[in-house]
Amino acid sequence: MFTNEMLIENTERLERFALKLTRNKADADDLVQATLLQALEKKELFTEDTNFYGWLSKIMYNSFVTRYRRKTKFETQYDPEPYLEAQKVEARQEAQVQVKEVEAALGTVPAKYRDILVKVCFEGMPYKAVAKQLDMPIGTVRSRLARARAQLQEALMTPQSNVIPLPKARPSVVKRVAYKKAA
Numbered sequence: 001m002f003t004n005e006m007l008i009e010n011t012e013r014l015e016r017f018a019l020k021l022t023r024n025k026a027d028a029d030d031l032v033q034a035t036l037l038q039a040l041e042k043k044e045l046f047t048e049d050t051n052f053y054g055w056l057s058k059i060m061y062n063s064f065v066t067r068y069r070r071k072t073k074f075e076t077q078y079d080p081e082p083y084l085e086a087q088k089v090e091a092r093q094e095a096q097v098q099v100k101e102v103e104a105a106l107g108t109v110p111a112k113y114r115d116i117l118v119k120v121c122f123e124g125m126p127y128k129a130v131a132k133q134l135d136m137p138i139g140t141v142r143s144r145l146a147r148a149r150a151q152l153q154e155a156l157m158t159p160q161s162n163v164i165p166l167p168k169a170r171p172s173v174v175k176r177v178a179y180k181k182a183a
Contacts, residue, residue, distance in 0.1 A: 002052055013053060014053075014060060017057055018031040018035070018064075021061070034063050039056055042059075105152055105156045106118075109152055109155065113144050113145075116134070116141055116144045116148060117149065121149075127145075
């Protein structure tokens, strides 16, 4: 039989071994916990004067292989992840409004600045590629990008008058509504 101190002494080595097997900290922690639990449950099967770490690592390896086989057999066969990724999810209403606000603000930026802003910020092109494509020095790209960002920021910070006022009600309609409420 072994003592709990022996388990504690070997826990750090088991954690390193589990991390090598799983390549994931959370899964490694789960594997260590399962190994220690199995070792405590099968305490009577450990023979004295043998390699205790070797016995623990064999339990760990067997647990890992069992979990891996179970995972490949059941989880990946009917994995919903590709289906879920293929589903299109509409943006929340606030996000849609923000996108429209950015599009409207982007429309206020002059074209010579907007093109560079779109290529660098939205398409992710490097400055050198933009400079080469637009046939201009990289310093010009940088300065125009800075101006475009400043103008876009200013346009986004300026309150928009996008609110459409409600038409004024005719006096006769107001009187009818007031009369219905009173009745």
